[in-house]
Amino acid sequence: MCPLHTARMARWAAVLAAEPEFAYGVRELFDAHKHKTMATLRRDGSPRISGIEVEFNDGDVWLGMMPGSVKAADLRRDQRLALHSASVDPVEGEEGSWAGDAKLAGRAVEIAHPDGVSEAGHRFRVEIAEVVRIRVGDPADHLVIESWRERAGLRRRIRR
Secondary structure, eight states: OOHHHHSOOBOHHHHHHHOHHHHHHHHHHHHTSSOEEEEEEOTTSOEEEEEEOEEEETTEEEEEEOTTOHHHHHHHHOOEEEEEOOOOOOOTTOGGGOOOEEEEEEEEEEOOBTTBOOTTOEEEEEEEEEEEEEEEOSSSSSEEEEEEETTTEEEEEEEO
16 A cells, blocks of 8 residues: 555645744745645546645634535545645746745545535545755756655755
8 A cells, every 4th residue: 555545644734833934935836826736646646746725724724615626536445645836937047046945745535515515526634754845046057955754854855
């Protein structure tokens, strides 16, 4: 069985409590643009990329989907997912001004509507296995890759 099916996951509140500066930077990247990208797994195990909106609220990361959406069907079948913030190209010659991008990996847990069935669609809470932020370093001759896992904490690597 895949480790994400059985691994202990964190809420966004845990990331924020453990590494507030990192968490605020990640959220800023996710909040900078309305649309993000989500990867799920199709019935045959192949990947599916979909557009998605992400909400940070009450210590959690939330996803909403239209009734009958294929991405909701994917998540009901296999909870594993990856989310990617929008990534905008830097202005040529000003690569150091690139804001960076952020990623979350984990699993989605569908939260039932209080009345049972909702015409509004599906709502999922993301349980977090890993959070990653990539940005240009200072000076702008390298990348800084930061990753957080609940048991391992924050790890920072430099890529030249």
